[in-house]
Amino acid sequence: xxxxxxxxxxxxxxxxxxxxxxxNPISGHATLYWYQQILGQGPKLLxxxxxxxxxxxxxxxxxxxxxxxxxxxxxxxxxxxxKLEDSAVYLCASSLxxxxxxxxxxxxRLTVT
Amino acid sequence: SQQGEEDPQALSIQEGENATMNCSYKTSINNLQWYRQxxxxxxxxxxxxxxxxxxxxxxxxxxxxxxxxxxxxxxxTASRAADTASYFCARSGGGADGLTxxxxxxxxxxx
Numbered sequence: 360x361x362x363x364x365x366x367x368x369x370x371x372x373x374x375x376x377x378x379x380x381x382x383n384p385i386s387g388h389a390t391l392y393w394y395q396q397i398l399g400q401g402p403k404l405l406x407x408x409x410x411x412x413x414x415x416x417x418x419x420x421x422x423x424x425x426x427x428x429x430x431x432x433x434x435x436x437x438x439x440x441x442k443l444e445d446s447a448v449y450l451c452a453s454s455l456x457x458x459x460x461x462x463x464x465x466x467x468r469l470t471v472t
Numbered sequence: 473s474q475q476g477e478e479d480p481q482a483l484s485i486q487e488g489e490n491a492t493m494n495c496s497y498k499t500s501i502n503n504l505q506w507y508r509q510x511x512x513x514x515x516x517x518x519x520x521x522x523x524x525x526x527x528x529x530x531x532x533x534x535x536x537x538x539x540x541x542x543x544x545x546x547x548x549t550a551s552r553a554a555d556t557a558s559y560f561c562a563r564s565g566g567g568a569d570g571l572t573x574x575x576x577x578x579x580x581x582x583x
Contacts, residue, residue, distance in 0.1 A: 401573030463515040
């Protein structure tokens, strides 16, 4: 079974630039999550989707972050404009049902200079 | 916000010894999950324990849950070098709740 795919794996941008991350979940998983993990901390949930609908985006900084999940499969997370404090690893995860085990992708390490 | 708190923050033991790490949380749970993260394999689910369960085993892993104390522990027996990683507990409130992770315990297994 193929795992969660993410790209790119690494990205370096300057502050105020924009960046986008892509995620392809495990086939058949209706629920998709984006997390932000700052160095030395645990992952922090940004947004979760059920199929192509947003279930919870309460921790997403909506003035600069946006996410979509077209056709209930792939998802993109965008930051525009980026700030220095956005430097982190962005993890995508998927699961069969909301509150059971989640399968994580390898993450995208973002460095904002 | 991160509700789970793992203790200790860091742990170094000799290969073959047992490792115990603890997790505390603040609000009610549907289940509590443990994950491992290392540079090689990323973040991987280890075990899930439901709120009505007290103990669960998986291979060399043993998890306990005390909902009255809002705490859980993860025991790794007969540790191996490959167990070197960060371990996170994650609380799920059920329903449409996502996971709330703690800050993790960094475990180092000395050969």
